[in-house]
Amino acid sequence: MFMSKSKKIAGMVLLSATLLLSACGGDGSKETSGTGGKNALEQIKEKDKIVFGVKHDTRLFGLKNPSTGEVEGFDIDISKEIAKEILGDESKVEFKEVTSKTRIPLLNNGDIDAIVATMTISEERKKEVDFSDVYFDAGQSLLVKKGSAIKGIEDLKKGTKVLAVKGSTSAVNIREKAPDTTVLEFENYTEAFTALKSGQGDALTTDDSILYGMADQDSNYELVGGTFTEEPYGIAVKKGNAELVDAINDALKKLKENGKYDEIHSKWIKTN
Amino acid sequence: MIDLSILINNLDTYLEGFKNTVLSSIIALIGSFILGVIIAIFRISPLKPLNWIGTAYVEFIRNIPLLIITFFFFIGLPALGLTLSGFVAGTIALAIYTASFIAEAIRAGIQSVPKGQMEAARSSGLTYLQTMTKIILPQAIKIVIPPIGNQFINLVKNSSILGIVAGLDLMYFGDIVSSTTFVTFDVYIFVALFYLVLTIPLSLGVGYLEKRLARNH
Secondary structure, eight states: OHHHHHHHHHHHHHHHHHHHHHHHHHHHHHHHHHHSSSOHHHHHHHHTOEEEEEOSEETTTEEEOTTTOOEESHHHHHHHHHHHHHHSOGGGEEEEEOOTTTHHHHHHHTSOSEEOSSOBOOHHHHTTEEEEEEEEEEOEEEEEETTOSOOSGGGOOTTOEEEEETTOHHHHHHHHHSTTSEEEEESSHHHHHHHHHTTSOSEEEEEHHHHHHHHHHOTTEEEESOOOSOEEEEEEEETTOHHHHHHHHHHHHHHHHTTHHHHHHHHHOOOO | OOOHHHHHHTHHHHHHHHHHHHHHHHHHHHHHHHHHHHHHHHHHOSSHHHHHHHHHHHHHHHTSOHHHHHHIIIIIHHHTTOOOOHHHHHHHHHHHHHHHHHHHHHHHHHHTSOHHHHHHHHHTTOOHHHIIIIIIHHHHHHHHHHHHHHHHHHHHHHGGGGGGGTOOSHHHHHHHHHHHHOOOHHHHHHHHHHHHHHHHHHHHHHHHHHHHHHHHO
16 A cells, blocks of 8 residues: 555656656757757758748738638738748748747747748847848737727726737737736737627727728727837847848848838738 | 746746636536536436436537637627626636536446336335435445546646636636746746646545545445
C-alpha cells in the first residue's frame, strides 16, 4: 500500500520533470536553428518564395473570400507588390493565416518571413520584432449601434462594456484611456463583432480602418468620436534582419512613388 | 528554462482566472450531476414520453461540440432576448454538455443492477420512485463513480471554453498574459500547472472513493 503510493508519486514527479525538460530542449533548439547561416533576405531569395503572415478575418485588409478561397484586401495587395519588387514576380508570394495572438510566435518560429497583418508599430513590439516604415496610418476609434448613447471615448464609464481583440494594442489603449470601463477580449474581429451584435457589449474598439469594414458590412453600426490614438501600421520581420527591412522599405518607397500605393489605398479604403 | 518571472509578475491575473475557473467548475459540476441523474432516470423510465425526452437530450447534446453549445448560449440566446455574460453562458453550456455524458454513465450503472431487484422491490409494495431512490440508485452509484469521476475531470479541463467567450477564466487570462508579454510557451505551461492543481486532487479523490466503495462490497 505504502510502496505503491510512493512509487506512484515518484512516477508522477519523473513524468513532469521529463515534460519540463523536453519543453526546454525544444525551445533551445529553435533559437539556434533560427540564427545560424544566411540572413533572412538571402534565404528568401534562395528559396525564391516569400511567406507573409496575413489576417483572414479582417474586412478590407485580409479577408478570405469564401466563394473563391482567395484572401483579399489591402495587406494582400501590398504584400504582392512587395514580393514583385523583391523577387520580381507577385506569384512567388505565399500567405499564411495569422491572428493578433499568433503572429509574433509564428514569425519567431520561422513559419512566416514577415507580418503584414494590420500591426501597429509600438515601442513594446520593437523589442520583439523589427518594423518597416509605416505602410498605413490608422487610428483607434469606437463602433456602436446607431442611436447609441455613446458618442465618444468620454462616454465610456463604469459599467460600460467595451469589446476588443486579444493581443491588440487597442485593448491596452482603451484600458488606459477609459480605466473605469469593463474590457472584454475576444479571439478575433469576427467574434468581437458578433458579440457586439448580440448585445454582449456597448461598443467595439479597434483601429478605424477595421471598423470601417464592419460598418460597411452592417449599416446598423457606425463609428463615433473620431480617432483617439495614432496607429501606424508596419511590416514586421524577425529581429536583426536589417537587409530584409531595407528591401521592404525600398519596395514601399517605390510603390508610393509610382502611384501603385494610392491605387491600392483607394481600392480598399473609402473614407467618408 | 521556464521563466518564473512571468508567473510572479502576473500572479494576480492568473489567480483571478483560477478563481473563476474553480467557481465555474464547481457550479457546472453540481449542475451537471443533478441534471445528469434526472436525464438518466428519464432514459430508463417506463413512461414513454419521459424516455423519449431523455434519449433526445443525450443524443443531441452529446453529439454537438461544446463550443457550439457555448456559442448558442452566448450569441444565440441574446437574439431571443436573453443576454448572458460569457461566464454564465459558458458555465451553463458546460453543465448541460457534461450532463449528457453523466446521464449515460448513470444509465449504464442502473441497468447493470440485476432486474430481479426491481421486481422484488416492486412486489414488496414499494413504488417505482421508492425502488429507484432506496434500492437501485444506491447500488448504481458505486458502479458509476469511476466513469463520473472521469467526466468531472473532463469538465474542469473543458471549462477552458470560457476563454473563447470572454468568461474571465484561467484560459482567458492566459491568452491576455501571453499577448501582453509576447511569451506563449511559458505562459501556457503555468496555465497547465494551474489546471493540474485542480485535476490531480480530483483524480486522486476519485481513485480513493473507488477503492473505499469496492471494500464495502
